[in-house]
Amino acid sequence: MASPHPSRVLKETALPKTGEQESMQTAPSYKLVTRNLNFFYGSFQALYDIGMNISTHKVTAFIGPSGCGKSTYLRTMNRMNETIRNTHVEGDLLLDGANLLEMDVTGVRRRVGMVFQKSNPFPKSIYDNIAYGLRVNGVNKKSVVDEAVERSLQRAALWTEVKDKLAKPASALSGGQQQRLCIARALAVEPEVLLLDEPCSALDPIATLKIEELLFQIKDITTIVIVTHNMQQAARVADYTGFFFMGKLIEFDETRKIFQNPSKKETEDYVTGRFG
Amino acid sequence: MVMQISRSRKITNNVMLTLSGLCALLVVMVLFFILGYLLWNGATSLNWDFFTKLPKPIGETGGGMANAIVGSGKILLLATLIGVPLGFLAGVFLAEYSGRTFAFLLRYTVDLLNGVPSIVIGIVAYALVVKPMNGYSTLAGGVALGIMMIPIAVRTTEEFLRAIPNSLREGAMALGATKSKAIFTVVVPAAISGLTSGMMLNLARVAGETAPLLFTALGNMFWSPGWLHPSASLPVMIYNYATAPEDSLHAQAWAAGFVLLALVLGINVTARMIIARGPASARR
Numbered sequence A: 001m002a003s004p005h006p007s008r009v010l011k012e013t014a015l016p017k018t019g020e021q022e023s024m025q026t027a028p029s030y031k032l033v034t035r036n037l038n039f040f041y042g043s044f045q046a047l048y049d050i051g052m053n054i055s056t057h058k059v060t061a062f063i064g065p066s067g068c069g070k071s072t073y074l075r076t077m078n079r080m081n082e083t084i085r086n087t088h089v090e091g092d093l094l095l096d097g098a099n100l101l102e103m104d105v106t107g108v109r110r111r112v113g114m115v116f117q118k119s120n121p122f123p124k125s126i127y128d129n130i131a132y133g134l135r136v137n138g139v140n141k142k143s144v145v146d147e148a149v150e151r152s153l154q155r156a157a158l159w160t161e162v163k164d165k166l167a168k169p170a171s172a173l174s175g176g177q178q179q180r181l182c183i184a185r186a187l188a189v190e191p192e193v194l195l196l197d198e199p200c201s202a203l204d205p206i207a208t209l210k211i212e213e214l215l216f217q218i219k220d221i222t223t224i225v226i227v228t229h230n231m232q233q234a235a236r237v238a239d240y241t242g243f244f245f246m247g248k249l250i251e252f253d254e255t256r257k258i259f260q261n262p263s264k265k266e267t268e269d270y271v272t273g274r275f276g
Numbered sequence B: 001m002v003m004q005i006s007r008s009r010k011i012t013n014n015v016m017l018t019l020s021g022l023c024a025l026l027v028v029m030v031l032f033f034i035l036g037y038l039l040w041n042g043a044t045s046l047n048w049d050f051f052t053k054l055p056k057p058i059g060e061t062g063g064g065m066a067n068a069i070v071g072s073g074k075i076l077l078l079a080t081l082i083g084v085p086l087g088f089l090a091g092v093f094l095a096e097y098s099g100r101t102f103a104f105l106l107r108y109t110v111d112l113l114n115g116v117p118s119i120v121i122g123i124v125a126y127a128l129v130v131k132p133m134n135g136y137s138t139l140a141g142g143v144a145l146g147i148m149m150i151p152i153a154v155r156t157t158e159e160f161l162r163a164i165p166n167s168l169r170e171g172a173m174a175l176g177a178t179k180s181k182a183i184f185t186v187v188v189p190a191a192i193s194g195l196t197s198g199m200m201l202n203l204a205r206v207a208g209e210t211a212p213l214l215f216t217a218l219g220n221m222f223w224s225p226g227w228l229h230p231s232a233s234l235p236v237m238i239y240n241y242a243t244a245p246e247d248s249l250h251a252q253a254w255a256a257g258f259v260l261l262a263l264v265l266g267i268n269v270t271a272r273m274i275i276a277r278g279p280a281s282a283r284r
Helices: A006-012 A070-077 A105-111 A126-136 A142-155 A175-187 A205-218 A231-237 A255-260 A265-271 B002-045 B048-052 B066-097 B100-115 B118-133 B138-162 B166-174 B179-190 B192-207 B234-242 B247-277
Strands: A030-041 A044-055 A059-063 A087-095 A112-115 A193-197 A223-227 A240-245 A248-254
Touching: A030 A070, A030 A223, A044 A070, A044 A223, A044 A240, A044 A248, A059 A070, A059 A231, A070 A087, A070 A193, A070 A223, A070 A240, A105 A112, A112 A175, A112 B166, A126 A142, A126 A175, A126 B179, A142 A175, A142 A205, A175 A193, A175 A205, A175 B166, A205 A223, A205 A231, A223 A231, A231 A255, A240 A255, A240 A265, A248 A255, A248 A265, A255 A265, B002 B247, B048 B066, B048 B247, B066 B100, B066 B138, B066 B179, B066 B192, B066 B234, B066 B247, B100 B138, B118 B138, B138 B179, B138 B192, B166 B179, B179 B192, B192 B247, B234 B247
Parallel strands: A059 A223, A059 A240, A112 A193, A193 A223
Antiparallel strands: A030 A044, A030 A087, A240 A248
16 A cells, blocks of 8 residues: 555644554554443433443444434534533543543544534535645645545545546535535544434435445444434444434444344334334 | 495505605615715816825815825724724624623623714724824824724624534534634635625725714824824815815815715625625525
8 A cells, every 4th residue: 555554644744642642553342432421401411321332443323213312422422512502421431441521622523523414515625625624733734635635535435526626616516525525524634433423314315325335435444433314324334233212322232133133122113113 | 335445445555655665766866866966066076186186275276185085095994903803803702602691791782882973982082092192193083983893893793603504613623623713714714705895894884984083083284194193084074175165175075075985885886796706605
């Protein structure tokens, strides 16, 4: 491989050191460990005592009816919920063994990337969208940025479609392309974990398929956690699936087990379409 | 009976329609009347000397208002340098950081400030700048107009920033940007066309202010060197010439009025063009 190892590029260019440097080499089997996690919007408790181990380089999906807490849980993993006033979280969320709830928040978000439900390209060029994460993290050297932009777009299966119009505004892309751009943008900073919050809910089946294919490609370089409303999607892409209901994690197991032989009645009712 | 009611209703309807239509027409006519009158009197009094020469001493004809045009430019430049950064940053705070109670207080204060009569702002600038520095000056005029620009600068900034979808802030922060970095590298650039045009309209609004300049920049028949001497300005010049007892001066006042109006309209039209051509995200 001619291109440097993914975890190298950022480190070599003097990024602020975040957490354990050798995480890729001494990869533990669990990237994210959650213990006794409770979450509150004001006095409303949205998550009850969540515990979960998320495996490195696997795809983990969260399913459950609207309002069950799956997105809230996802958003505690990069501490995005902190931007909402009057919320608080209790418990432990260990990223490579260190509690990310106690780390510097920008460092956490550099290591734990996120793609949102509705694609949110910045009103900038395609190139500047991808370069944004590198630049805010202090990487400005043109050759490094150029290379990262190309690599990220290739990983997001978008390079061939946009390589001749990198200077064009990102808003000129189609919906599916915009979402892949957002994935590329998140990948550009080499996140150790990539969170996806219903990334395909606004996309047509073909664009959805492209994103699902790309998740298979990128799980080699990052750990993926995806929230989805679409149970077939979870069955197709995920290695592990968690079923949430009313703020509780009802069942968490290998995807095959969840869909074919769930151990809880609620899970079975949900995956067989009896409610939700 | 039924017929009568419906007939009186029809009449009322027609009367109201005619009345409101006439008022609408009248409103439009007021602007065109002012424009036409100024064009007629102003454009005919306008010549090249107006832009290049100093005013002639009382009693002589001819001359121009070059010093007042430059003076107005300098005062407005200062006002922009004072009012825009202050108002913009306060607006950023209001839209992005402030808690509810403080935001309410700030917004209320700003609205009150917007309602303060311009002559009172002039007195404040007089007390703040003219008195301590012992003299009327371009600086004092700039401070007065700068204060007048603050409220609109705050509120336009707040409105345009609030119009930017939250998903952009989250997207930037999810990449490891701090909140302020997200605001200044993504949110503000997304709103830039609206912000620019808002500030230009703000400038156009104070460009014609006369009262606050009367006892801050005062006036000057000659060039005003630097920033610390009394300075001529178009609105004050119009005020002085229009009340002077000579027809040649009246003509000059018309010309000045015409130039001022053209300037304000020019800024307005440019600002609206910037809004119309802004990036799609700013209008979303």
